[in-house]
Amino acid sequence: MGNFYADNEDLRWYIEKGLPWGPMVRVTEYDDRAPDRAATLEEALSGYRDLLDAIGSFSAEQIAPLAAAFDQEAMKIVDGEVVIPPAMASVFEQMRDLGLFGLCVPRELGGLNAPLLLYMASIELIGRADVSVVAHYGFHGGIAMALLLYSVLEGSTTFDEAKGEIASCRFDEAIREIVSGAAWGSMDITESDAGSDMGALRTTATCDEHGNWTVTGTKIFITSGHGKHHVVIARTEPIKDANDPMSGLKGLSLFLVPAFEGVEGSRVRTHSTLDAIEHKLGHNGSATIAISFENAPAQLLGERGQGFQQMLLLMNNARVGVGFESLGLCEAARRLAVDYAAVRRSMGKTIDHHEMIADYLDEMATDCQAIRALAFHGAYHEEMSQKLRLKAKFFPPATESERDALLKEQKRHAKKSRRATPLLKYFASEKAVEMSRRALQIHGGYGYSKEYGAEKLLRDALVMPIYEGTSQIQALMAMKDALIDAIKKPQDFVRRSAAARWKSVSGNPLERRVARLQALQYGAQQHLMARIAGRKVGELRHLPFTSWSSALQDWDPKRDFGPAMLHAERLIQLMTDVQVAEVLLDQAEQHAERVDLLERWLDRAEPRSRALHDAITTTGDGLLARLAAKRAAAETDAAAK
Secondary structure, three states: OOOOOOOOHHHHHHHHHHOOHHHHHHHHOOOOOOOOOOOOHHHHHHHHHHHHHHHHHHHHHHHHHHHHHHHHOOOEEEOOEEEOOHHHHHHHHHHHHHOHHHOOOOHHHOOOOOOHHHHHHHHHHHHHHOHHHHHHHHHHHHHHHHHHHHHHHHOOEEEEOOOOEEEEEOOHHHHHHHHHOOOOEEEEOOEOOEOOOHHHOOOEEEEOOOOOEEEEEEEEEEEOOOOOEEEEEEEOOOOOOOOOHHHOHHHEEEEEEEOEEOOOOOOEEOOEEEEEEOOOOOOOOOOEEEEEEEEEEEEEEOOOOOHHHHHHHHHHHHHHHHHHHHHHHHHHHHHHHHHHHHHOEEOOEEHHHOHHHHHHHHHHHHHHHHHHHHHHHHHHHHHHHHHHHHHHHHOOOOOHHHHHHHHHHHHHHHHHHHHHHHHHHHHHHHHHHHHHHHHHHHOOHHHHOOOOOHHHHHHHHOOOOOOOOOHHHHHHHHHHHHHHHHHHOHHHHHHHHHHHHHHHHHOOHHHHHHHHHHHHHHHHHHHHHHHHHHHHHOOOOOOOHHHHHHHOOOOOHHHHOHHHHHOHHHHHHHHHHHHHHHHHHHHHHHOHHHHHHHHHHHHHHHHHHHHHHHHHHHOOHHHHHHHHHHHHHHHHHHHHO
16 A cells, blocks of 8 residues: 655655744644644644645555556547546545645635645645646645635635634635535636736726626636636736836736636536647646636736736745645656666666666755755745734734734745745756656666656656746746845845855854855855946946945846846756755754755755856856847847838
């Protein structure tokens, strides 16, 4: 009897002792107000372990054996609706019976009120079995929680403090439908020629004289877009002038649009049409839809013009989710490679005893653990940030000093989450491709056949660096955050850089190694800032760094950040090496058994980071010069016309 939770010692370590569960459980249980909460922290953790054990068994025994069937049974549209193959339908009926669709939803809305961390762990377990299943699974409880969060933030959720529970919620009916398994939702963002460029969206929303909204437009690449509850981003302000903020991201709003009335089995589609189902390289068990809305009745979420910021709330959690999904696929690829290498004989021994293959397998094991460390780090701080934000709204402390302390703690978690999220999405999704490709290579000719499943893992992995924000978008986000923060707070940057240099020669051996990585990162960032400053206001390297801020008040990242944009992907790789090392060092300082993992990570990260630093600080001038010449020529041609 297989169990993907019981057989994963590293995952179980986080549940048993690797995370500070006390603050998480308290804030999840409404600051210990919930009437049906566990009596003790240990009782709560025992319940969490039981849930993950059940999900681990379900994933290994009920989902994994059907993965090949999900890949082969093509989804299709018949009479305007997606036909779900029986095997997939059966799996989701079992998920409903296990209560997974309401895993994190409050009990008073029909859910289990588990921390989002458990949901993320379940994504790894299910993703290890089949990523198509986990992609669809994410749009059940995920959309339910998004609707609850939007209702809370706009003030349409009320709380009964005496009973310690939610008294009313604007989207109560939709949330309960999702939790019961009667419906699910989707996140409708992408349009033709408007993927990463959100400002180019053409779907529109209009409001009549009675305050009723309708949405019209077409969305593409919508995962599970054949569901009922669509969270749609649309333009509410007309495009006038390219320089008008309302013609860009500030002119977008977010809506809840029901694609049909009724529930599965008794639906009547209204104002929406399923135009196509994508035929993809992988993820064949997950329906990817093109859908059109024509004057579809819609409910505005929050305030007009807040669509982009509200969408980011969904995207942040979705990107963390993709990190765990990619981790599940990495774990599947690693174990497939390990099992095959242990029985495949060559030159008198199994190939796992050949040095090169042993090195491959060791790196895959280290990377899986590194991804998991970064994933739980990011997920913990994102969840604490959001829940402390809600605590400040519903259960504010009595004194001003306590309220200030709460908000300071919330901001600390938010800052850590913002740093970790793009690194996790980038690192995990790129490693999913790398590890599945390596598993196929270790299988040799058998890997290229369908018999062992290695080629399916590679096909499934290739979308990970694309959806929910490409790897390149993550790199640009991480780069801009890091450099803009340093430019705005130069003294803090200098202080951190100096501290890293000091620790690199004065700390214990592990601290010194981590600090040397940090020094490489800061050195690369300072080099890029010098290049940006040099392009903007002339050569500033003869000036103290702390004086740059006043000289750089008027700059445009799209225009001035050329050197940093060129090296953004190298920088995010370097930043990831550092962030993982910091997380693992913190673990090693508290738990001696984690020292070996940190040492294995550093052995690989150190030479890689030195090479990245070297590339960032010594290459790219020629390409930038050629690009500048092309732009100048284009501007000259345009002026001549």
